[in-house]
Amino acid sequence: MYKAYVFDAYGTLFDVHSAVSRHFDIVGENPARVSEVWRNKQLEYTWVRTTMNRYKDFWDLTSQALDFALAATPGSNPDCKQVLMDAYLSLDCYSEVPSVLKKLKEQGYKTAILSNGSPKMLSSAVDHAGLSDLLDDQFSIDDIQIFKADPATYQMVIDKYVMQPEQVAFQSSNRWDIAGATAFGFSCNWVNRTTQPDEYLDLAPLKTISDLNGLLD
Numbered sequence: 001m002y003k004a005y006v007f008d009a010y011g012t013l014f015d016v017h018s019a020v021s022r023h024f025d026i027v028g029e030n031p032a033r034v035s036e037v038w039r040n041k042q043l044e045y046t047w048v049r050t051t052m053n054r055y056k057d058f059w060d061l062t063s064q065a066l067d068f069a070l071a072a073t074p075g076s077n078p079d080c081k082q083v084l085m086d087a088y089l090s091l092d093c094y095s096e097v098p099s100v101l102k103k104l105k106e107q108g109y110k111t112a113i114l115s116n117g118s119p120k121m122l123s124s125a126v127d128h129a130g131l132s133d134l135l136d137d138q139f140s141i142d143d144i145q146i147f148k149a150d151p152a153t154y155q156m157v158i159d160k161y162v163m164q165p166e167q168v169a170f171q172s173s174n175r176w177d178i179a180g181a182t183a184f185g186f187s188c189n190w191v192n193r194t195t196q197p198d199e200y201l202d203l204a205p206l207k208t209i210s211d212l213n214g215l216l217d
Helices: 016-020 031-052 058-072 078-088 097-106 119-129 150-160 176-185 212-216
Strands: 004-007 110-115 137-140 170-171 187-191 207-210
Touching: 004 031, 004 150, 016 031, 016 078, 016 212, 031 058, 058 078, 058 119, 097 110, 097 212, 110 119, 119 137, 137 150, 150 170, 150 176, 170 176, 176 187, 187 212, 207 212
Parallel strands: 004 110, 004 170, 110 137, 170 187, 187 207
Antiparallel strands: none
């Protein structure tokens, strides 16, 4: 049924909290809270910017979100910002990612990333994780300067691969992203790594899995 497996990057292939966890000792009194606020604001800024039609590069929004997180979390160390931003370019990938991508490639599927991340962010993370040979493409929304979950972002894959939306298996850990991709017509698998409650019930995934190994079941 499927011809391609396309993955969101942040939270799906790469652990967005690994930048802070790697430098836990220098972030301040509540590093977990800093990481949580950083991620939430990063996403919020993409949605607000898209609504306003005032695009900014995802790297810039990531930097602004970290500024807010450090300022909003009491006891944080503002001097850690550059260290954390550098770490974001080399986020840890989840342990099962290389083996799952390898098996999908061996079975003849196209594999790709579709992400809000800028090209430099994606290429850096992919290279650091050693995934370059396991991915056919890295689609960055920077090419069209509209963030997910606008339908135009998912259309990028269809334009390149010339296939029907339902022939694309799309994986994301972000439920809102799954909702957007489902509305577009992709066949979606929600990677619910942290056992979050479901939402967007009218735009349900075909399958909910705890990690990417669930694609091989």
